[in-house]
Amino acid sequence: MGRRVVITGMGIWSCLGTDLEAVRASLYAGKSGIGVDPVRLAYGYRSPLTGLVETPVITKQMLSRQARASLSEEARYAYMASVQALRQAHVGDDYLQANEVGCIFGNDSSAQPVIDTARIMEEKHDSAMLGSGILFQSLNSTVTMNLSSIFHLRGINFTVSAACSSGSHSIGLAYLFIKQGLQDMVLCGGAQEVNHQAMSSFDALQAFSTRIDEPARASRPFDRDRDGLVPSGGSAALVLEDYDHAVSRGADILCEVIGYGFSSNGGGMSAPSAEGSVAAMMRAIGDAGIELDDIDYVNAHATSTLQGDRCEAMALDRLFHGRRALISSTKSMTGHECWMAGASEIVYSLIMMEHHFVAPNINFENPDEYSEPLNLATRTIDTEVNTVLSNSFGFGGTNSALVIRKI
Numbered sequence: 416m417g418r419r420v421v422i423t424g425m426g427i428w429s430c431l432g433t434d435l436e437a438v439r440a441s442l443y444a445g446k447s448g449i450g451v452d453p454v455r456l457a458y459g460y461r462s463p464l465t466g467l468v469e470t471p472v473i474t475k476q477m478l479s480r481q482a483r484a485s486l487s488e489e490a491r492y493a494y495m496a497s498v499q500a501l502r503q504a505h506v507g508d509d510y511l512q513a514n515e516v517g518c519i520f521g522n523d524s525s526a527q528p529v530i531d532t533a534r535i536m537e538e539k540h541d542s543a544m545l546g547s548g549i550l551f552q553s554l555n556s557t558v559t560m561n562l563s564s565i566f567h568l569r570g571i572n573f574t575v576s577a578a579c580s581s582g583s584h585s586i587g588l589a590y591l592f593i594k595q596g597l598q599d600m601v602l603c604g605g606a607q608e609v610n611h612q613a614m615s616s617f618d619a620l621q622a623f624s625t626r627i628d629e630p631a632r633a634s635r636p637f638d639r640d641r642d643g644l645v646p647s648g649g650s651a652a653l654v655l656e657d658y659d660h661a662v663s664r665g666a667d668i669l670c671e672v673i674g675y676g677f678s679s680n681g682g683g684m685s686a687p688s689a690e691g692s693v694a695a696m697m698r699a700i701g702d703a704g705i706e707l708d709d710i711d712y713v714n715a716h717a718t719s720t721l722q723g724d725r726c727e728a729m730a731l732d733r734l735f736h737g738r739r740a741l742i743s744s745t746k747s748m749t750g751h752e753c754w755m756a757g758a759s760e761i762v763y764s765l766i767m768m769e770h771h772f773v774a775p776n777i778n779f780e781n782p783d784e785y786s787e788p789l790n791l792a793t794r795t796i797d798t799e800v801n802t803v804l805s806n807s808f809g810f811g812g813t814n815s816a817l818v819i820r821k822i
Contacts, residue, residue, distance in 0.1 A: 417594035421822070423666040424506065424654035426499025426604075427762045428492045430466030430647050430749055434499065439766050442774040443795055447631035447748050449645050455611045455618075462623035464633050466647025466750040468609045471495045482565060484548030487525050487557040489606035489754075492650035497562055497602060504654040505666060506600075508567070517570030517598045519589050520558040520652075521581025521605035523754045526613040528552035558606045558650075570598050578809030579716075580677075581605055582651065583757025583817055587675035589655045590817075600656040605755035607648030614646045620685075622720065634751075635778040636717035636744035637724050637786035644718040645750035651759035669765055670819045674703030680812030687723045687808060692716075692730035695814035696804060703818040709802050710740040710818075712773050714760045716806040717744035718751045727806065728785035736788055740804075743776035743792040757807035757815060764803040768821055772797050 427434070430448025431441035441448065448466050455463040471491045473483055478494075486494065501507075506516075528549050535544050551557060556574040563572045571592055575585045582605020589601035617623065624643040626633040635641035661668055676699030680688035700707065713731065717724045731742060745763045746752070752759050767773055773796045779786075800821075807815045 418596060419658035420590045420593045420655055420672045421658050421661050422653050422669045422672060422765065423656055423661050424500040424504025425669065425762050425765055426496035426652040427759060428471065428496045429649040429752065429759055430468050433469050433495070435766065439770055441748065442745070442763060442766060443772060445748065445775045445777045445795060447777065449630045449633055449750050451627060451630055452611060458611050460615065460618045461621065462618060462625045462627065464624055464627065464630055464645045465609060466645065466752065468649045478565065484546065485551035486561055487528055487552035487608065488610055489522055489525065489608045489648070489650065490558045490561045493520060493558045493562060493604065493606040493652060494565065496604060496650040496652035500602065500652040500654050506654060511567050515570040516568045517589065517592060517601035518559050518563045518568045518572050519575060519585045519601055519603045521575045521577065521585040521754050521758060522555055522558045523576040523578055523581050524613060525553050525555060525557050525608065527608060527610045530612050562602065568602065571601065577813045578811055579753050580757055580807040580809040580813045580815040581754040582759065583805065583807035583815035584677070586653060586655070586672065586758060586761060586817055587677065587815055590672045590675050593655055593657050599660045600654065602652060602654055604650060604652035605758035606650040607753045607755040609648035617646060624719065632778050634719045634747050636715065636719045636747050636776060637728060637789065637791060638779045639781040639783040641719045641721065641724065644720050647750035647752045648755060649752065650755055651762045653758065653761065668822055670768060671822050672817065673820050674699040674818030676702060676816040678814045680814070682812055685810055687726035688812065689726045689729040691812060691814050692727055692806065692808060693733060695816040696730065696734060696806065699804065699816035699818050705802065707734055707738055710804050711800050712764065712767065712803045713740050713742045714764050714803060714805040715742055715744040716808045718746055725785045728789060732788045735790065740790065741773045741792045741796060742789050743774060745774055747777040760805050761817060761819065764805055764819065768800045768803065771799055773800060
């Protein structure tokens with residue numbers, strides 16, 4: 416059976432807010448964090464819509480100049496979220512110095528420093544103009560290498576690059592390491608850069624909504640009239656640890672991670688799959704040792720794209736038709752947070768669990784034939800949330816599902 420794995424700390428830096436209370440208020444109110452970025456129009460985007468994420472201010476009192484120089488945009492978000500998570504878990508520097516703690520984060524790009532490097536070289540023709548920090552910003556492992564150095568983490572240390580399932584897989588892998596007795600504690604999560612340079616290739620695919628006149632209504636998961644997703648980002652961080660370890664140090668336990676499931680579609684690079692979605696969900700539920708009727712809430716992956724929403728709706732209907740689980744996609748408020756989404760949606764679900772409500776799938780006005788049968792929460796519902804299934808699906812056919820339960 417392995418050891419029990421619990422969450423004792425969480426942190427968030429997103430377009431819904433930069434602390435847990437602000438995010439709770441946004442979720443409960445069904446408040447969108449999406450707006451217009453004029454820089455994207457000037458840069459040549461079809462759509463200037465994006466999640467509006469506050470820029471972190473990291474002072475010299477927080478980190479040295481050298482440490483700050485190595486932080487990419489997404490690593491800055493991850494640092495701020497991790498400070499929150501470690502603080503809530505009551506894990507300070509003395510503990511981190513004396514104990515082995517792991518670090519696993521989802522991150523699948525670091526575009527801006529790569530582009531900046533090329534621009535400086537083309538303009539200056541002198542690599543000495545780059546500075547040492549830009550190397551550590553440009554690697555996909557920028558988040559874990561920076562966090563491990565800043566917090567003196569000496570356990571497992573790597574980055575999960577699995578497209579939009581990255582954050583979810585990072586939690587799943589941390590869960591497995593702890594469950595198998597290989598680690599007592601892991602800092603994990605996901606991070607996503609939001610700059611205009613990172614998303615132009617997605618815009619080229621015409622994947623983004625162009626509902627520019629109504630930014631807050633642009634992300635419309637499961638709605639018949641959706642016209643594409645809205646990019647977003649930030650970071651979410653969680654402290655996972657062995658249950659007995661958490662109890663022995665007197666930590667407050669937020670919930671237990673009881674199931675992790677995964678699959679690959681084995682098809683087209685950008686083709687979603689109802690069968691792959693079902694396989695990941697059923698593996699997570701089987702790992703958790705629970706029944707479908709035990710699920711109170713499903714945080715759907717649904718990004719507001721036609722094919723993706725359709726396939727997930729088919730999968731959800733197959734499993735949950737006639738059952739009591741409420742379903743919503745928090746991406747209706749956040750947009751698609753990409754590499755961080757699987758982690759942030761666990762934080763959002765945990766907030767709902769703690770405060771006894773299900774956040775709405777906003778902008779759902781007209782169902783299509785696939786979403787019509789779903790038990791969608793289209794308004795905030797005050798209810799007990801004890802067991803949650805959270806879905807994450809990504810390009811390349813990578814699927815991840817997590818089950819968390821209140822203790």
